Amino acid sequence: MKMKIVTIVGVGALGSQAVMLLRNVAATLKVIDFDRVEPKNVQSQFHGKPGVGKPKVLALAGAMDMLFGVKLQTNSNKLVQNNVEQLLGGSDLVIDCLDNGEARRLIQGYVRKNGIPCLHGAVDANGTFGRIIWDEGFVIDDEDAVGAPTCENGEHLPFLSIVSAHVAHAAKEFLAKGTRLGYQVSPGGTTRFRI
Secondary structure (H helix, E strand, O other): OOOEEEEEEOOOOOHHHHHHHOOOOOEEEEEEOOOEOOHHHHHOOOOOHHHOOOEHHHHHHHHHHHHHOOOOEEEOOOOOHHHHHHHHOOOOEEEEOOOOHHHHHHHHHHHHHHOOOEEEEEEOOOOOOEEEEEHHHOOOOHHHHHOOOOOOOOOOHHHHHHHHHHHHHHHHHHHHHOOOEEEEEEOOEEEEEEO
16 A cells, blocks of 8 residues: 655744644654745754755655654755646645645645645744634635744743644544644633534
8 A cells, every 4th residue: 555645834833843843743744945944943843953954855854864764855946836736736735834825725726626635733923822624614814925924932832732743643533543633722622522
C-alpha cells in the first residue's frame, strides 16, 4: 500500500509544533514554508537557537531527524498561484497552519478543485482563540490577511501548544479512521465537534 503524504503548509507557531506531534504517523510528512527562523521564533515555535537564520523547513527537518530520526520532505518556496499544483499535488491530506488570507485562499481553491481533504488550524492575533476545522466548514477571515503576530515573545506558547496538539490529533484521527474532528479552543475550554 502506498504511503500517504501529509503536507503541512506553514511551520511557524502552529505548524512546527503540529509536525513534531505528528512524528509517529504512518505517513510521509512534507513541510512547506518560505520563511526563515528568527530569534523571536525560538520563544514560541518548535525551532531552537541552532536554527536561527536557516529556512524554517530545513531547521525543522534537522531537529526532527536529530531528535526523533524522522525524515521530512521540505520545500522552502512561497506558495503562489503558479506553484500550487507542484507544492500540494499528490497530497492525501493538507494541513494549513498559515496566518495569511491570500495563501489560505490558494490552498482552499486547490484542495476543493482536486478533492483533497484539508484541515485548517488558526489562532487569533491575541492568542486567546483557536480553531481547527475541516475545509468544508472553514471560512477565511480577511483579518488574517494582515498577518498579525501571535507569537512575538512566547507569551502564548502554552495556548499555541494546545491548539497545535488538537491539529495533530484531528489529523491522526483522520489518517487512522477517516474521522473528521474539529475543535474550538479558548482559555475557557475546548469544544470538540465532528463534521
